[in-house]
Amino acid sequence: MKFRSDGRLYAINPEAGFFGVAPGTSAKSNLNALLTASRSSVCTNCAVTPDRDVWWEGMTEEEPHELFDWLRRLWRPGCGRPAANPNARFTTPARQCPVIAPEWEDPNGAPVDVILMGGRRANVVPLVTEAFDWQHGSFIGSIMGSETTAAAAGTVGTLRRDPMAMLPFCGYHMGDYFSHWLKIGRAADQAKLPRIYYVNWFRRSENGKFLWPGFGENSRVLKWVFERVSGKAGAVDTPIGRVPAPGDLDLSGPDLPRAVVDELLKVDVEGCLAEIPLIREHFAVFGDRLPAELDHRLNVMEQRLRKAAI
Numbered sequence: 001m002k003f004r005s006d007g008r009l010y011a012i013n014p015e016a017g018f019f020g021v022a023p024g025t026s027a028k029s030n031l032n033a034l035l036t037a038s039r040s041s042v043c044t045n046c047a048v049t050p051d052r053d054v055w056w057e058g059m060t061e062e063e064p065h066e067l068f069d070w071l072r073r074l075w076r077p078g079c080g081r082p083a084a085n086p087n088a089r090f091t092t093p094a095r096q097c098p099v100i101a102p103e104w105e106d107p108n109g110a111p112v113d114v115i116l117m118g119g120r121r122a123n124v125v126p127l128v129t130e131a132f133d134w135q136h137g138s139f140i141g142s143i144m145g146s147e148t149t150a151a152a153a154g155t156v157g158t159l160r161r162d163p164m165a166m167l168p169f170c171g172y173h174m175g176d177y178f179s180h181w182l183k184i185g186r187a188a189d190q191a192k193l194p195r196i197y198y199v200n201w202f203r204r205s206e207n208g209k210f211l212w213p214g215f216g217e218n219s220r221v222l223k224w225v226f227e228r229v230s231g232k233a234g235a236v237d238t239p240i241g242r243v244p245a246p247g248d249l250d251l252s253g254p255d256l257p258r259a260v261v262d263e264l265l266k267v268d269v270e271g272c273l274a275e276i277p278l279i280r281e282h283f284a285v286f287g288d289r290l291p292a293e294l295d296h297r298l299n300v301m302e303q304r305l306r307k308a309a310i
Contacts, residue, residue, distance in 0.1 A: 001112065007192045010109035015094065022046055022088040024058040029215050032099055033090075034059075041092035045070045047083035056084035113229050117164065118199040120146035124271040125200040127212055127264040128221045129241035130228060134185035137196025139297035140241065142178050143279050144198070161282045175289030182293050197225055198241070203264055211264050213254055220250050238267040239304035269308050276302050 001011045018036065022043065025033055037043070046054040047067040055067055063083075069075040070085045094100060103110065117140065119125060131137030141164040148158050161167075163174055170177050185193065199221060201214045224244050227233035234245035243265045251261065279298055283290050 002109070003188065004108075007189045009112045009188075009192075009194060011112050012107065012109040013094070013104060017091060017093045018097070019089055019091040022054075022056040022059075022090050023082075023084055023086060025056070025090070026059050029058070032097060033092075036094075036097045037090045037092040038096075040096065041090055043088070043090045045085035045088040046090075047075060048072070056088050057082055112194045114225055115194045115196045116199055116225075117141050117144055117196065118201070119144045119162070120202045121159075121200050122147060122202060122204040124268050124275065125198070125203070126240075126243050126267060127200060127203065128224065129198045129238075129243055130225075130235055131196040131198070131241055134188075134190060134193045134196065135182060135293060136241070136297060138178065138181040138185065139294055139301075140196065140198050141181070142294055143282065143298075147202075159278075173286070173289055175286040175291070178286075178294060179289075179291050182291055195225075195229060205260075205263070211260050213256075217254055224249050239269065239308050240267055240272060240301060243267070267308075269305055273302070273305050273309065276305075 001009055004010050018033070020030075020033060027034055043054045046056050047069050049055055049064060049067055055064055063077045065076065067075040067083050069081070069083045070088060075081070075083045094104065101110075115137070117137075129140070131140050143161065144163055144165065145159050145161040148160050163178070164181075166177065167174070199218075201210075201212055201218060203211045205211055224233050227248075228235060233248045235242035235248070236245050249261070249265075276298070283294065283298070
């Protein structure tokens, strides 16, 4: 990403393709991903059909009668083990995507209006939160975390902090990386900077079921985000950011009870307060290279939460 003469941030996609977790990817859950990966693609740790095609759990409504699993053992339905590794992947050229924008390789890049960050959280974090400003968005990114899945080492379900989803990829000290984000915010025109949003598709009910249907329904959240940028949608200020105002999230179609929507957008004040010490432990890892601004933002959030808890 780079700034151009108009003061806006522009981005070029540095990648030539897409990759994703294969199990659960189907024509129903992500048709375009399946169509993109239908040829000239690499699939790893998947099951193989007798005619040398690939298969994974969730790809089809009915399981094949016979497969060779990801370790190339004979597999049949009901044998008691998955055919594909839970972290099986597909890697596919972006140019094959049937809905990719024609200018996706434009060297001038595309203007960036919004930056979406996300974590996999069963509770505490609302469906979508808008940062108050760039610095606040940088703070939100610095404390991002997800409950671990089969894609990460460690016990499944444990909260793992992954700032800006960059922990495995950042080539220098993360404290300096945070400083770089904050420096951009100080140097640029705030009115022209992208808005930052935190999304969480994975909030669960007390019985463990996902509250949000996900997949294509995520476009409803994106619609609200776009309408916020264009000044057409409202929001409610909370101690941790802005969430959709009642009625601003377009829910025409899916049969979601009002109580479920309220729970999805709820700010769990007590839950957030319980995370403050954990965030301080997380920040302590970066030592004296943690920007003071992030400590300040954490203190401000704690004050807002304690006021809301009264």
